[in-house]
Structure formats: C-alpha cells, structure tokens
Amino acid sequence: MKKREKKKAEPGKYHKTLKEQVHENKALAVVYVVLRVLVVLVMVAQFFNGNFENVFLCVLTLVLFMIPSVIERTIHIEVPDTLEVIILLFIFAAEILGEIQAYYVQFPYWDTMLHTLNGFLCAAIGFSLVDILNRNDRFSVSLSPIYLAIVAFCFSMTVGVMWEFFEWAMDSFFLLDMQKDTVVHAVSSVMLDPAGGNVPTAIKDITDVIVVTSDGAQHALGLGGYLDIGINDTMKDLFVNFVGAVVFSVIGFFYVKNRGKGRFARRFIPQVLPVTPAEPVGAEKNDIDGAQ
Structure with missing residues (x-):
C-alpha cells in the first residue's frame, strides 16, 4: 500500500505562523516587540508604585496592540505595515505617553x-x-x-x-477631565445681562476667578484668568x-x-485577502483508502 502525500493548499497571510510573519516583516516585528516590552516595564513600575489604574491602562494597551493582528486572522483583511506601525505608535502615544507620562499636560x-x-x-x-x-x-x-x-x-x-x-x-x-480645560481672559454670555434679557454681556481682562462653595468657603483659582470647561x-x-x-x-x-x-x-x-478553501476533514483518510 502506497500512502498518498497530503496536498497542502497555500495559505494566505492570515494563516501564517507568527514566526513567518516576523521573518517577512522584520521592521514591524521590531516595533511591536519594543513597544510591548516598554509597556510591560511601565506596568511593572506602576504596580510597585501602587498606581493600579495605570496598571489597567497598560493591560488595555497590550490588548489594543493585538487588534490589527486579530483583524488579519479573523476577517481576512491585510493591514498594510505602515498603517499597522502608525496604529501601534498611536496607541502607545495616547495611553502610555499621554496618560501615564502626562504628555497631554507637559506638551500642549x-x-x-x-x-x-x-x-x-x-x-x-x-x-x-x-x-x-x-x-x-x-x-x-x-x-x-x-x-x-x-x-x-x-x-x-x-x-x-x-x-x-x-x-x-x-x-x-467620573470627573476625569478628559476634555482639558483652557484659561481664557474674556467671557460673554446672555446670563450676565443685568436686565435678564437676551443681550450678551462681556467681561474682559479677567486675571483671576474666585469660586464660592455651598459652605461659604472661597477659593481663588490663581490661574491668571477664567477657567473654560472643555469647550x-x-x-x-x-x-x-x-x-x-x-x-x-x-x-x-x-x-x-x-x-x-x-x-x-x-x-x-x-x-x-483571497480566501483559500480549507481541505475537508477526513480528506487524508479518504486518500489512503482510495490508494488501497
């Protein structure tokens, strides 16, 4: 009895192993590995500092890093290397540098x-x-x-x-201040109209604002102007x-x-990506039986 060799169809990119993808896209692999290592290091540091909210952000970042690869493997879409690198850098810049390292505040x-x-x-x-x-x-x-x-x-x-x-x-x-506030030096609102009408009334050259809370306490903002709320x-x-x-x-x-x-x-x-028809289960067994 001569056993027939099983004929393997050439898989598309989404069927390739991680090793094969790394070999074909070395630059992308380097970026992917370096970013993941940096995120893991930041996560460890935040854990020992007791910043568990930042630890969650690091875990979320690692999950987001997997999205392009998951898309390629599940819905047979090839994401160009340039786009994938930019997406990875964008996630890292937003979550790790922007939120944890406070780049949103340090760099306007x-x-x-x-x-x-x-x-x-x-x-x-x-x-x-x-x-x-x-x-x-x-x-x-x-x-x-x-x-x-x-x-x-x-x-x-x-x-x-x-x-x-x-x-x-x-x-x-949740009072997170994701919409970063802006210090402005002039405001105009119909709510400031002394007659209670619909005429915009402006206040210019604002240098400070004092906030009075319900208990009568007064707090000077000390920001050099009026605090815009995210608009x-x-x-x-x-x-x-x-x-x-x-x-x-x-x-x-x-x-x-x-x-x-x-x-x-x-x-x-x-x-x-072109979908390669999968070989039916039991095809190898049928080939062997046919050869007997």
Missing part, C-alpha cells in the same frame, strides 16, 4: 497631534471599508471617487464626534480631526481616480 500640542492623526487614520479606515465593497463583485456597490472621499470624511468625523461624547460622559459622571478643547479636537480627515479624503480621491496606482495611499488602505 500632544493632544492636538494625536487628534489630527486620528482624523487621518479614521478616514483611511472608512475609505477602505467602502473601497473593499466597491471592488467586490458580490456586492452591488459602485461609488465614484468623490463619493468614496465623502464617505471617508464623514466616517472620520463621526468617530471624532463619538469620541468627544465619550470624553464628555467621563468628565460629567475650546472639544472644538480644537474636532477641527484638527477635520483637517486630518480632509487630507486623507483628498489622497483617497486621487487614489481611486488613478485606479489604485497611488503608492502613498496604498500604505494606509487595508485589502481583502
């Missing part, structure tokens, strides 16, 4: 930079979701380049708005998200206009 433009990048990345993801359907013969979706760009822009802005809703909820219910920060975040979304939407428009020839846009647009 850190939050602005991340929100701009978020607008760009979300536009890329929104663009790819529709572009995948646009290229798939199984779906009757065929959008022009301008509509793809509009969808990408709207998707990015929607994500940005939802995130601001989340920040507002955390500030309102300026929210508007700034949405504006820079808008800028990032517009930039990628324009890039995506020309990418589709030129039928996918753009090299830059391709680095940020996930692609559907």
Whole structure:
C-alpha cells in the first residue's frame, strides 16, 4: 500500500505562523516587540508604585496592540505595515505617553497631534471599508471617487464626534477631565445681562476667578484668568480631526481616480485577502483508502 502525500493548499497571510510573519516583516516585528516590552516595564513600575489604574491602562494597551493582528486572522483583511506601525505608535502615544507620562499636560500640542492623526487614520479606515465593497463583485456597490472621499470624511468625523461624547460622559459622571480645560481672559454670555434679557454681556481682562462653595468657603483659582470647561478643547479636537480627515479624503480621491496606482495611499488602505478553501476533514483518510 502506497500512502498518498497530503496536498497542502497555500495559505494566505492570515494563516501564517507568527514566526513567518516576523521573518517577512522584520521592521514591524521590531516595533511591536519594543513597544510591548516598554509597556510591560511601565506596568511593572506602576504596580510597585501602587498606581493600579495605570496598571489597567497598560493591560488595555497590550490588548489594543493585538487588534490589527486579530483583524488579519479573523476577517481576512491585510493591514498594510505602515498603517499597522502608525496604529501601534498611536496607541502607545495616547495611553502610555499621554496618560501615564502626562504628555497631554507637559506638551500642549500632544493632544492636538494625536487628534489630527486620528482624523487621518479614521478616514483611511472608512475609505477602505467602502473601497473593499466597491471592488467586490458580490456586492452591488459602485461609488465614484468623490463619493468614496465623502464617505471617508464623514466616517472620520463621526468617530471624532463619538469620541468627544465619550470624553464628555467621563468628565460629567467620573470627573476625569478628559476634555482639558483652557484659561481664557474674556467671557460673554446672555446670563450676565443685568436686565435678564437676551443681550450678551462681556467681561474682559479677567486675571483671576474666585469660586464660592455651598459652605461659604472661597477659593481663588490663581490661574491668571477664567477657567473654560472643555469647550475650546472639544472644538480644537474636532477641527484638527477635520483637517486630518480632509487630507486623507483628498489622497483617497486621487487614489481611486488613478485606479489604485497611488503608492502613498496604498500604505494606509487595508485589502481583502483571497480566501483559500480549507481541505475537508477526513480528506487524508479518504486518500489512503482510495490508494488501497
């Protein structure tokens, strides 16, 4: 009896082992390993310092690092290496550097930079979701380049708005101050109208504000002005998200206009991997029985 050799179908990238992926994408593997090691070191340090909330943030960061790989393996989507590296760096910059190392406070433009990048990345993801359907013969979706760009822009802005809703909820219910406050030197409100009407009344050149609590205690803020409660920060975040979304939407428009020839846009647009039919269970046994 001659045993037939089992014929193995070539798997797609999502079937490859971790060792094979590391061999093919050494730069990505280095970034992934270095970031994970840094997060683990920070987590250990925060644990011994008794900062268990930061320990949770580190665990959350490690989980978020796995998302691109999980997407590739479960829904057969190939995430470009450039996009994956930026996503990993974005998560590290937001959670570890921004929250734990307080870069949001130390560097005033850190939050602005991340929100701009978020607008760009979300536009890329929104663009790819529709572009995948646009290229798939199984779906009757065929959008022009301008509509793809509009969808990408709207998707990015929607994500940005939802995130601001989340920040507002955390500030309102848990007093976390995710919407960072801004010191302003002038305010204008109809609530300051002495006649109680609808006329905006302005107060300018504010140098300090005294807060009086219910027990009669007075607290001078000592901030050199009036403390805005997150409004300026929210508007700034949405504006820079808008800028990032517009930039990628324009890039995506020309990418589709030129039928996918753009090299830059391709680095940020996930692609559907071809699905290799799995060999039915018991195929090897049937081959052996047939050879007898």
